[in-house]
Amino acid sequence: MADNNLPAVQYYTPVELVGIYRSFLERGKSNGVVWLRGIYIQKPNQNAQWAAFYDELRDVDSNVTITLKINRQDRSRLKSNSLVQVGGLIELNPFQNGTIQIVVNVTRFEIVKDQFVTEQDLKRSEIRIAKTKRGFKNVDAVLEDKLFKDERPRVALVFATTSITMADFNAGVNAAAVKIDFKEERQSFGNATTLSTFLQSLDSQQYDVIALIRGGGSGIESLDEIAVLQTVANMSTPIICAIGHVGEELFMKSIADKVAPTPNGLGQYFSEMVERVTAKRNNSRAALIEEVKKQFIKQIDESNKKNKELLAQVEKMTKQAQEQTKANQEAQKKQMEENTKNLQKVQEENKKNLEAQQKKNDEALAKFQAQSKTQLAAATKQNEELQKKLVEFNGSLKKMQETNGELNKSLQKLTAQNAQSNKDLNDAKDKARQLEKQLEEALSRNKGCSSGCLGMVTAIIAIATAACWTILFII
Numbered sequence: 001m002a003d004n005n006l007p008a009v010q011y012y013t014p015v016e017l018v019g020i021y022r023s024f025l026e027r028g029k030s031n032g033v034v035w036l037r038g039i040y041i042q043k044p045n046q047n048a049q050w051a052a053f054y055d056e057l058r059d060v061d062s063n064v065t066i067t068l069k070i071n072r073q074d075r076s077r078l079k080s081n082s083l084v085q086v087g088g089l090i091e092l093n094p095f096q097n098g099t100i101q102i103v104v105n106v107t108r109f110e111i112v113k114d115q116f117v118t119e120q121d122l123k124r125s126e127i128r129i130a131k132t133k134r135g136f137k138n139v140d141a142v143l144e145d146k147l148f149k150d151e152r153p154r155v156a157l158v159f160a161t162t163s164i165t166m167a168d169f170n171a172g173v174n175a176a177a178v179k180i181d182f183k184e185e186r187q188s189f190g191n192a193t194t195l196s197t198f199l200q201s202l203d204s205q206q207y208d209v210i211a212l213i214r215g216g217g218s219g220i221e222s223l224d225e226i227a228v229l230q231t232v233a234n235m236s237t238p239i240i241c242a243i244g245h246v247g248e249e250l251f252m253k254s255i256a257d258k259v260a261p262t263p264n265g266l267g268q269y270f271s272e273m274v275e276r277v278t279a280k281r282n283n284s285r286a287a288l289i290e291e292v293k294k295q296f297i298k299q300i301d302e303s304n305k306k307n308k309e310l311l312a313q314v315e316k317m318t319k320q321a322q323e324q325t326k327a328n329q330e331a332q333k334k335q336m337e338e339n340t341k342n343l344q345k346v347q348e349e350n351k352k353n354l355e356a357q358q359k360k361n362d363e364a365l366a367k368f369q370a371q372s373k374t375q376l377a378a379a380t381k382q383n384e385e386l387q388k389k390l391v392e393f394n395g396s397l398k399k400m401q402e403t404n405g406e407l408n409k410s411l412q413k414l415t416a417q418n419a420q421s422n423k424d425l426n427d428a429k430d431k432a433r434q435l436e437k438q439l440e441e442a443l444s445r446n447k448g449c450s451s452g453c454l455g456m457v458t459a460i461i462a463i464a465t466a467a468c469w470t471i472l473f474i475i
Contacts, residue, residue, distance in 0.1 A: 033087050033088065033089065033107065033108075034087065034088065034089070034090055034104065035085060035086070035087045036057055036066070036085070036086050036087075036088075036104060037060075037083075037084070037085045037112075038057040038058055038059055038060060038066075038083075038084070039057070039058040039059075039060060039081060039082070039083060039084075040055065040056075040057060040068075040078055040079075040080065040081070040082050040083075040084045040086075041055060041056040041057070041058055041065070041080055041081065042055050042075070042078070042080040043055050043056060048072075050072070051071065051072065052069050052070065052071050052072070053069075053070055053071075053072065053075050054067055054068070054069055054103075055067075055068045055070060055075070056068060057084075057086065057104070060083070066102060066103075066104060067101065067102070067103045067104070068086065068088075068103070068104050068106050069088075069091070069103050069104065069105045069106060070106040071106075074106060074109060078109070078111070079114055081119075081122070082111055082112075082113065082114050083111075083112040083113040084109055084110065084111055084112060085109065085110040085112060086104065086106050086108070086109040086110075087106070087107060087108045087109070088104040088105045088106040088107045088108070089104070089105045089107065090102065090103075090104060090105075091103040091104070091105050120226065123226050124224070124226070124229060124251050127226070127229045127230055127233050127255060128233075128251075128254050128255055130233060131233040131255045134233075136257050137238040137239075137257040138238075138257075139209055139238045139240055139257050139258040140258070140273070142208055142209060142238055143180075143208070143209065143273055143277075144273070144277050146208065147179055147180075147273070147274065147277040147278075147281075148277055148280065148281055150281075152179060152180060152181050153179075153180050153181065153208040153209065154181050154183070154206070154207045154208050154209075155180055155181065155182050155183070155207065155208060155209045155210075155211060155270075156183050156185055156202050156205075156207045156209070156210045156211065157173070157182055157183065157184045157185065157211050157213055158185045158186075158187055158198075158199075158202070158210060158211065158212050158213060159184065159185065159186055159187075159213050159214070160186075160187070160188065160189040160213075160214045161186050161187065161188045161189075163186075163213070163214060163215065164215075166215075166263050166264060166267070168264035168267060168268070169213070169263045169264050169266065169267035170267065171267060171271075172264070172266070172267025172268045172269070172270055172271040173267050173270055173271075175270075175271040175274065176267075176270035176271045176273065176274045178274070179274045179277075179278070180270060180274065183207075185198075185202070189214060189220075189222055189223060190222050191222075192222060192225035192226075192227040192228050193227060195222075195223075195228055195231075196227045196228055196230075196231040199228075199231050199232065199235065200231060200235075202237070203235045203236060203237050207237050208237070208238070209237065209238050209239075209240060210235070210237050210238070210239055210240070211239075211240040211241075211242060211260075211266060212232075212239065212240070212241050212242065212243060212252070212256075213242045213243070213263045213266065214242075214243045214244070214263070215244070215245075215263060216243075216244040216245035220243055220244050220250060221250075223243060223250060223252045224250060224251045224252055228252070229251065229252065229255060232252065232255055232256065233255050238257040238258070239256045239257050239258075240256065240257065240258045240259070240260060240266065241253050241256035241258070241259045241260070242259075242260035242261075242262065242263045242265065242266035243263075244262075245262060
């Protein structure tokens with residue numbers, strides 16, 4: 001629901017906001033042209049045929065960059081890592097993710113110094129930026145804290161192998177040695193790899209402070225090699241740099257946690273540190289005792305107050321616990337009574353349900369018994385009928401067996417008769433063959449037999465044939 005009391009607000013779209021900012025710059029005294037100073041960095045992997053290129057202008061003291069839009073002709077006249085001053089128009093390019101890219105469209109430029117920054121310088125700058133992000137260690141606080149507690153700090157003094165004895169430095173160190181444990185180390189500063197390895201070894205030996213000490217003159221530039229700078233920047237032990245003469249520029253000094261102007265100044269620093277902390281401890285002892293006494297009394301008062309508050313809290317908690325126990329007992333008693341009532345009610349309901357179920361079971365059992373009795377009577381009657389039919393079947397079976405016996409006897413009798421008939425038939429056949437043979441013989445002897453004889457023979461054969469058929473018919 002809208003609030004009518006809210007003041008009217010002028011809203012802008014992102015495109016309108018970019019346009020307003022661009023118009024604001026264009027209305028300036030420079031007529032929209034902005035001059036910038038920094039290190040020009042050419043971006044690789046760009047098409048040489050493009051009409052315009054997108055390079056960078058880096059801040060001299062940091063890694064902050066801004067995008068430059070520059071044409072091909074002007075770009076060919078510039079060298080990467082040069083210190084330049086460029087003028088151009090500000091362009092704001094909004095992206096869909098909500099960011100706005102600031103681009104300077106270069107219209108003019110001036111080369112301040114060619115190759116102002118080398119690759120080594122860029123790497124050193126990156127090391128210093130990384131060291132700044134990690135933070136510099138407070139060497140004074142480290143030493144003062146241990147000295148004030150009457151503890152002996154451990155300090156490694158790293159000299160170049162060829163360093164000569166420095167009387168003023170030794171005097172300061174000897175004065176401070178009553179409170180500080182110094183250990184002198186010798187190492188060549190000319191080999192960056194060896195020096196880096198040596199410093200890493202010292203970093204793991206639990207020193208409170210490591211001091212790099214060397215006089216001025218040629219050769220100190222080896223301390224600014226990348227390997228040494230990276231090692232010093234990454235060390236966990238605080239580093240004091242006491243190298244060279246006053247005014248000698250050395251990049252190492254920009255990443256050290258503390259810088260002494262000269263080695264002699266470092267010796268004086270240690271002696272003054274011990275004197276200052278000792279005096280501070282002596283002057284603050286009485287005040288410290290009084291402060292401790294006050295703190296002790298305050299702690300006692302606070303402890304008594306806390307004890308009273310704790311006792312009151314214990315009494316309050318005890319009373320609450322008693323009240324809670326009483327309430328719990330009453331609640332338990334009430335709950336038990338309620339549970340008893342519910343249990344009795346459930347038991348009564350279960351009893352009723354059990355009686356109803358028992359009644360149903362009895363009715364079902366009586367019905368089942370009646371059905372079983374009816375079925376048993378029907379089965380008994382059916383069994384009796386089956387027994388009766390079985391008796392009748394057995395009688396019929398006996399009659400059939402007797403009939404089969406008589407049939408078997410008749411069959412045996414017929415079989416005997418057939419056998420006799422077959423015998424008689426065979427005898428008749430033999431008789432007929434004999435008659436035929438006698439006939440043939442008679443015919444051969446009496447070729448001139450009369451027709452009467454022939455008729456007689458034919459009659460005999462017919463009689464024999466009829467006898468055979470008679471026998472076959474009987475069979």
